[in-house]
Amino acid sequence: AHNDMTVVREEIFGPVLCIIPYESEEEAIDIANDTIYGLSNAVISADQEHAMKIASRLRSGQVH
Numbered sequence: 331a332h333n334d335m336t337v338v339r340e341e342i343f344g345p346v347l348c349i350i351p352y353e354s355e356e357e358a359i360d361i362a363n364d365t366i367y368g369l370s371n372a373v374i375s376a377d378q379e380h381a382m383k384i385a386s387r388l389r390s391g392q393v394h
Contacts, residue, residue: 331348338350341367362388363387363388368390
């Protein structure tokens with residue numbers, strides 16, 4: 331998927347998962363924050379401290 335696709339830009343109700351490739355953490359954060367909805371995000375990492383730093387930079391209602 332690309333960040334300008336309808337399935338990514340609009341709120342879809344149903345079992346839909348969009349996977350957007352990224353080159354760096356900065357780009358991943360920019361992609362995650364590029365939405366008007368921002369209901370929920372998830373950060374997965376073996377390094378909990380690093381995951382918390384990334385999570386603090388995400389604009390959403392919840393970060394898992």
